[in-house]
Amino acid sequence: MSNIPEEYRYTKTHEWVKLEEDGSVLVGISDHAQAALGELVFVETPDTGIEVVSGDSVAVVESVKSASDIYSPITGEIIAANDELESTPELVNEDAYERGWIFRIQPTHMSELDELLSAEEYQTQLDEEDS
Amino acid sequence: MAISSLVFEIAAPTCWLAMTGHLELVEKIMGSKTPLYDIHVNANAKIVDFGGWDMPLHYGSQMDEHHYVRKHAGMFDVSHMTVVDLHGERTKEFLQKLLANDVAKLRSKGKALYSCMLNPRGGVIDDLICYYIDDDFYRLVVNASTRDKDMAWITEQAKDFAVDVKERPEAAMIAVQGPKARRFAISSLTQIIDFDEEQVENLKPFSAIDGERYFIARTGYTGEDGFEIVLHADDAMELWSYLEAAGVHPCGLGARDTLRLEAGMNLYGNDMTEDTSPLESALAWTIAFEPEDRDFIGRSALEKQKVDGVQTKLVGLLLEGRGVMRSHQKVITEFGEGEVTSGGFSPTLQRSIAYARIPKKAKGKCTVEIRNKHLDARITKLSFVRNGKAVIEL
Numbered sequence: 464m465s466n467i468p469e470e471y472r473y474t475k476t477h478e479w480v481k482l483e484e485d486g487s488v489l490v491g492i493s494d495h496a497q498a499a500l501g502e503l504v505f506v507e508t509p510d511t512g513i514e515v516v517s518g519d520s521v522a523v524v525e526s527v528k529s530a531s532d533i534y535s536p537i538t539g540e541i542i543a544a545n546d547e548l549e550s551t552p553e554l555v556n557e558d559a560y561e562r563g564w565i566f567r568i569q570p571t572h573m574s575e576l577d578e579l580l581s582a583e584e585y586q587t588q589l590d591e592e593d594s
Numbered sequence: 595m596a597i598s599s600l601v602f603e604i605a606a607p608t609c610w611l612a613m614t615g616h617l618e619l620v621e622k623i624m625g626s627k628t629p630l631y632d633i634h635v636n637a638n639a640k641i642v643d644f645g646g647w648d649m650p651l652h653y654g655s656q657m658d659e660h661h662y663v664r665k666h667a668g669m670f671d672v673s674h675m676t677v678v679d680l681h682g683e684r685t686k687e688f689l690q691k692l693l694a695n696d697v698a699k700l701r702s703k704g705k706a707l708y709s710c711m712l713n714p715r716g717g718v719i720d721d722l723i724c725y726y727i728d729d730d731f732y733r734l735v736v737n738a739s740t741r742d743k744d745m746a747w748i749t750e751q752a753k754d755f756a757v758d759v760k761e762r763p764e765a766a767m768i769a770v771q772g773p774k775a776r777r778f779a780i781s782s783l784t785q786i787i788d789f790d791e792e793q794v795e796n797l798k799p800f801s802a803i804d805g806e807r808y809f810i811a812r813t814g815y816t817g818e819d820g821f822e823i824v825l826h827a828d829d830a831m832e833l834w835s836y837l838e839a840a841g842v843h844p845c846g847l848g849a850r851d852t853l854r855l856e857a858g859m860n861l862y863g864n865d866m867t868e869d870t871s872p873l874e875s876a877l878a879w880t881i882a883f884e885p886e887d888r889d890f891i892g893r894s895a896l897e898k899q900k901v902d903g904v905q906t907k908l909v910g911l912l913l914e915g916r917g918v919m920r921s922h923q924k925v926i927t928e929f930g931e932g933e934v935t936s937g938g939f940s941p942t943l944q945r946s947i948a949y950a951r952i953p954k955k956a957k958g959k960c961t962v963e964i965r966n967k968h969l970d971a972r973i974t975k976l977s978f979v980r981n982g983k984a985v986i987e988l
Contacts, residue, residue, distance in 0.1 A: 501848070502657050504918060505918050525917075525939070527657065528656075
């Protein structure tokens with residue numbers, strides 16, 4: 464059973480999304496995803512100021528043996544990236560939902576958030592993958 | 595993030611199916627299991643398919659396992675490796691035909707030889723270790739992923755020499771590796787079998803002792819000291835438990851790959867294939883051209899290649915900045931392009947290292963294309979870490 468915070472939203476491709484009070488959105492990868500990848504050794508974060516469309520590959524996480532793309536869950540502008548991951552990529556393994564955030568995005572359409580998976584729906588997807 | 599795109603790179607044809615959400619499929623094609631399989635599962639190992647075998651990738655932390663081997667002692671279940679015994683009066687003569695290296699170099703019983711087994715084009719069918727046990731008895735240890743083609747090839751070539759080719763699928767094999775590996779292995783072995791301790795303590799590198807219930811070789815695939823021990827299944831399970839009690843850490847295929855990559859040891863299927871010769875794979879040292887009249891398979895093709903000139907070479911690469919090199923990435927040198935054959939992250943150096951096949955004349959600096967960016971890398975010797983120490987300057 465994975466750790467899936469109730470207050471976050473999720474994508475089918477294992478990103479999480481957290482709406483902040485200022486209307487911006489934090490993005491990272493789920494606890495399930497970090498566990499599946501294994502120990503991360505490199506995170507390529509996106510440049511700030513770029514406009515992205517939902518589904519764009521905007522970051523890369525590399526574990527000892529594999530590289531995986533991180534897709535933007537929504538359309539908007541990248542306004543920040545987690546610089547801490549440059550020297551400590553393992554933060555994603557240790558604290559996937561807080562200190563392991565990857566980038567911050569200013570959504571173009573807030574309504575896009577409603578289309579993402581709820582914690583319950585994401586759990587259902589993981590259950591289906593496991594069965 | 596697309597978890598389904600995860601691929602366990604070590605020449606694993608069916609890849610990391612367990613992560614794709616097709617567990618049903620995995621059930622149906624479930625691989626062979628070593629005698630230690632249940633022990634791995636009970637230790638919460640992540641199991642992956644490797645050449646048709648269900649093998650442990652890691653037991654929690656691949657990185658910790660790597661460091662354990664470099665600094666202390668780790669153990670690997672390598673029972674998937676194929677042990678082939680060759681019996682017959684003409685076995686030596688047969689091996690002098692079959693192998694690019696010359697078993698005549700093995701002057702005393704128990705000595706081991708690393709060699710390639712070539713096709714007539716000079717391409718590598720497999721790499722292996724050959725042990726001289728007796729005048730009419732040699733043992734080969736070949737790769738698991740190439741088992742079927744190896745057995746077919748060896749059996750076919752053996753016909754002319756009346757050599758009996760006998761696979762030993764019942765044999766289990768444990769590799770104990772690291773600076774403290776031999777000490778722990780000997781103390782653990784004393785708990786389960788009778789053997790001459792002093793003889794094992796004094797075993798020279800690349801030598802083996804063939805006992806009634808054991809076969810102990812001072813060989814490995816990590817760049818550290820240690821043993822590879824062949825045992826009956828029951829003895830192997832006992833040995834594993836005693837080793838673990840002694841503080842030897844179980845290690846999976848993940849750490850095995852980063853250790854061998856740091857140590858400069860080629861991986862069959864990645865760094866050499868049936869389409870590349872040992873001369874293009876940094877394995878020229880394993881070809882015995884002397885004596886000139888030894889007609890091993892592939893000899894004429896290699897001689898022609900030497901006369902015509904070899905166009906490519908296998909080298910080490912050290913990435914200067916951040917990022918991770920992976921197999922099949924493009925390498926750009928001032929003499930043309932090449933390709934990464936094995937790549938990854940070195941836990942010891944905390945940098946990305948790789949092997950690459952590049953134009954023969956290239957040296958110094960190059961760039962590696964990683965996701966459309968060209969990152970600076972340094973061309974190095976094919977060895978990064980030996981006996982726990984970095985052998986290149988960062």
